[in-house]
Amino acid sequence: MNFKVNEQGFYGDFGGAFIPEMLYHNVNELKENYLQIIESDDFQTEFKDLLKEYVGRPTPLYFAKRLSEKYNTNIFLKREDLNHTGAHKINNTIGQILLAKRMNKKRIIAETGAGQHGVATATVCALMNLECIIYMGEVDIKRQAPNVARMKMLGAEVRAATSGSKTLKDATNEAIRDWIANPVDTYYLIGSVVGPHPYPDMVARFQSIISEEMKSQLIEKTGRNYPDKVIACVGGGSNAAGAFYHYLDNDKVELIAVEADGLGVKTDKTAATTQVGSEGIIHGSKTLLMQNSEGQITEPHSISAGLDYPGVGPLHAHLFKSGRGSFIGATDKEALTAAYQLTKLEGIIPALESSHALAALNKIELKQTENIVINLSGRGDKDMETYIGEMSNL
Amino acid sequence: MNRIDKTFKDNKNILNVYLTAGYPNLNDTVEIVQELAKNGVDMVEIGMPFSDPLADGPTIQNSSQIAIKNGITLAIIFNQIQEIRKTVNIPIILMGYYNQILQFGSDAFFEKSKAVGVDGFIIPDLSLDIYEKEHQQKVEELELDMIFLITPQTSDQRIKLIDSKSSGFLYVVSSFAITGSKSSIHQSQIDYFKRINNLKLNNPKLIGFGISDKKTFDTACIHAEGAIIGSAFIKALQQSKNIKQTVKEFINSVKSGESSVTSTDNS
Numbered sequence: 001m002n003f004k005v006n007e008q009g010f011y012g013d014f015g016g017a018f019i020p021e022m023l024y025h026n027v028n029e030l031k032e033n034y035l036q037i038i039e040s041d042d043f044q045t046e047f048k049d050l051l052k053e054y055v056g057r058p059t060p061l062y063f064a065k066r067l068s069e070k071y072n073t074n075i076f077l078k079r080e081d082l083n084h085t086g087a088h089k090i091n092n093t094i095g096q097i098l099l100a101k102r103m104n105k106k107r108i109i110a111e112t113g114a115g116q117h118g119v120a121t122a123t124v125c126a127l128m129n130l131e132c133i134i135y136m137g138e139v140d141i142k143r144q145a146p147n148v149a150r151m152k153m154l155g156a157e158v159r160a161a162t163s164g165s166k167t168l169k170d171a172t173n174e175a176i177r178d179w180i181a182n183p184v185d186t187y188y189l190i191g192s193v194v195g196p197h198p199y200p201d202m203v204a205r206f207q208s209i210i211s212e213e214m215k216s217q218l219i220e221k222t223g224r225n226y227p228d229k230v231i232a233c234v235g236g237g238s239n240a241a242g243a244f245y246h247y248l249d250n251d252k253v254e255l256i257a258v259e260a261d262g263l264g265v266k267t268d269k270t271a272a273t274t275q276v277g278s279e280g281i282i283h284g285s286k287t288l289l290m291q292n293s294e295g296q297i298t299e300p301h302s303i304s305a306g307l308d309y310p311g312v313g314p315l316h317a318h319l320f321k322s323g324r325g326s327f328i329g330a331t332d333k334e335a336l337t338a339a340y341q342l343t344k345l346e347g348i349i350p351a352l353e354s355s356h357a358l359a360a361l362n363k364i365e366l367k368q369t370e371n372i373v374i375n376l377s378g379r380g381d382k383d384m385e386t387y388i389g390e391m392s393n394l
Numbered sequence: 395m396n397r398i399d400k401t402f403k404d405n406k407n408i409l410n411v412y413l414t415a416g417y418p419n420l421n422d423t424v425e426i427v428q429e430l431a432k433n434g435v436d437m438v439e440i441g442m443p444f445s446d447p448l449a450d451g452p453t454i455q456n457s458s459q460i461a462i463k464n465g466i467t468l469a470i471i472f473n474q475i476q477e478i479r480k481t482v483n484i485p486i487i488l489m490g491y492y493n494q495i496l497q498f499g500s501d502a503f504f505e506k507s508k509a510v511g512v513d514g515f516i517i518p519d520l521s522l523d524i525y526e527k528e529h530q531q532k533v534e535e536l537e538l539d540m541i542f543l544i545t546p547q548t549s550d551q552r553i554k555l556i557d558s559k560s561s562g563f564l565y566v567v568s569s570f571a572i573t574g575s576k577s578s579i580h581q582s583q584i585d586y587f588k589r590i591n592n593l594k595l596n597n598p599k600l601i602g603f604g605i606s607d608k609k610t611f612d613t614a615c616i617h618a619e620g621a622i623i624g625s626a627f628i629k630a631l632q633q634s635k636n637i638k639q640t641v642k643e644f645i646n647s648v649k650s651g652e653s654s655v656t657s658t659d660n661s
Contacts, residue, residue: 008523018492020449020518021556022567025547163455164445176448183547281493281519282446294467295497296445 001322003248003315009197010286012322014314017196019284022180026188027284029103031198037102038095038205050094051209054127055084057091059210061217061373066345073366076227077348077376078214080239087351087378088207088239089120089191095206096189097124105187107131111161111175113140113168113235114306114353115147116378117191122156132156135174137167140305147382165299168235168309172283192236193313196284200241200313207242214373215246222371229364231256232375233356234327235271235307237316239377244325254326256364257316258356260302261329271300272329273312274320282311288320303332303386304352306378330359336390338362339380351378352386397485397513398437398539398562402598405436408620409611409648410600411627412489414441414457415474416466418631423474426631429641431482434649439516439622442471442490449518453625457632468498472510479511487541487562489516504532514539514562522559530559543567546586550593557595566590566618568603579604579613587617608651623648 002012009015009031017027037043051057059079068075080088093110100108108130112118118134125132134151138160141148151158164170172194179188193200193207215225226247232240234257247253262270270276277288282297290298290310300310312320319325330338338358343349350358354377366372380387401408411430415423427438443458443466450458475486488507495503495517507515515538520529525540533540539562544553546569557564568583590599601614602622614621627644634640 016521016524018519018521018524021543021548022449022518022545024521024552025545025549163452164459169446173446173448177451180449280496281491284448284519291493291497293497295491295494296462297493298445 001324003318003324005197005201009201011315011318013279014285014287014317015197015200016286017284018281018286019196020180022183023176023196026179026183027196033103034099034198034202037099038202043098043102047095047098051091055090055094056082057209058213058217059083061214061221063221064346067342070345071361071366072368074371075361076221076371076373078210078243078373080210080375080377081348081350081354081379085116085120085123086381087116087120088210088242088375089117090123091209091242092191092203092206092238093117093120093124093189096187096202097128097130100130100187100189101128103187105185107133107182107186108189109133109135109175109178109186110189110191111135111168111171112191113137113171113308114304114351114382115140115144115151116306116351116382118156118158119147119150119154121189121191122151122154125156126154133178134158135161135171135178137161137165137171139166140168140171144305144382167299168305169297176283192238193241193315194236194283194285194311200285200315203238204241204245204315207238208245210239210242210375211244211246214243218371218373226250226253227373228252228370229254229256229372230375231258231357231360231372233258233260233307233353233377234312234316235260235309235353236311237313239375241313241315243373243375244319248324255319255324256326256328256360257319258360259327259329260304260307260335260356261331262301262303264331265329269301271302271307271309273310274316274327275329277311285314287311287314287317303335304356306351306353307356328360328363330356330363334359334362336387339387348376349380349387350376351380352383354378396537396539397483401436401485402563402619406619407615408436408600409434410437410439410487410620410622411435412439412441412622412624413631414443414454414461414628415471416443416461416464417457417628418460418634420461420464420466420470422637423471424477425637426641427478427482427486429638430645431484433642433645435484435645436620437485437487439487439489439624440471440475442468442488442494444491444494447491451625453628457628468494468503472506475512476510485513486511487514487516488512492517492520500529501532504529504536504538508536508538512538514541516541516543516565518543522556526559541565544590546583550589553590553593553595557597560597563598563600563619564595565622566599566601568601568605568614579610584617591617608648611648
């Protein structure tokens, strides 16, 4: 089976570019140029150098001894939380900002949910001295105040998305509208493996550094360049795409994607797209999404703003439909419990998003001889208010 | 000859008015279209409200959200059009987003549209290649029109390609903008209209986005066969106490320049 995009930008049945004519020129310009630019030596040299010297890569592949003892298996944490700005998001923003510069764009726009992508975008814009506008749902602005302050301190303008559910989906709509209104000088720096082709493929390529490093780190630690299982959380799915990327064609590796069940998949407060969604079009891509019988996109719910999205990237829709990926879910409560557990056992406070991946340990069969990699996509600083508030409930 | 072709053959300075189905109240759609037709509007574009309308500005987004809350569905819209067709003979174009059509079932959607008296479609996020591959045959078989957009960034070569796939008319997006965001026409836009006219296209053209009053409508009519008014009309409906009167005053103001006394609209 093939897990790379075809010429039209499809992974199996999913992907493509379903965009208004107003975006055709921009998206086509990107499609025609992205591979040539990012595969050039000049780009790769600058990209790899910034990842090393500025982001702090490679991130450790940490053997979590106490967590492994508890589950009687071998658990490695890919420490994306140790990246500059606190999450995997910066791998992608470094890549796209270098691309935007080479395409002579002067103004950068982006959407953000939890604020991690917004911070990572504002950071690279400060680094490259480019104007930066971040769209963020009004609801998310309230629940992620520290990240809003960080973006402003970094010089970005944060614009509230006040339409629809006022969360990530609506911030994405507003960013796309901005791009329609400012097509010449503006670059839309998408934060996940979503949107029209070539974004899903491009973002996956930039995030693939995660599994690229895992390969050499695993050889050193286990004598084999692949684990038995890779576990990652999926909202749009960029950290999972990066963690799975170099193992997509290796059938010996089980790929486990963990979605946010919210209050539970049987309730209407969930973000578990593959469980409650169906095929359709969202943000320019054919994929799985949460919608009603009229094709109206419904409002997701997750305690984690980064997973609060009613779709998944087309690669993940393809992994789900083809059976290559195992999709499971973790509720708000299960994620919180997993976060407190990791903090106590390993002294690492994970982001709420990553806590969903950790919660999977209670839901899957684990063997003593297996090597498991959990992609710890971000750190928990931004979620402290939630963690403190929930502490008394556990 | 279908209704759209006949309208372009018989009429000049075509005025196409957009309304959102189910707005301001669920059952206002029929009366609004009847009144638009009575007041001399040449064709109407009925918006099928969508939760995530990427190409629309705040005014139309807002009207769509209200219509969805009012309970609008495609089934209700088809019933409303059936009712409209009892008294109204001007062309009716459905505007909406591709996901709605996919969920309804695309062939069923086109067939139902034909059965109730729809003449054409504007589906901004349906790309030319997907249309060609999956829907063109059906749409042409039913003798319906698929109307595509062109923008200031569309190359001459692509405009010709779009012209060859379109029927009915071409929707000329006047500027880099989402709907309802500009209020006058600049020289650069006029140069763009002239560039399009020099291409000697097969389809007639209607200019949309930023057409809000007599002045912008008249300018558009110099450079194309007519124009489409959307957000400005939705704004008028927002404040309407009496649909008959609002429609009459609005259309009068566009056609004769008499501004409505009751309107406080400052756009």
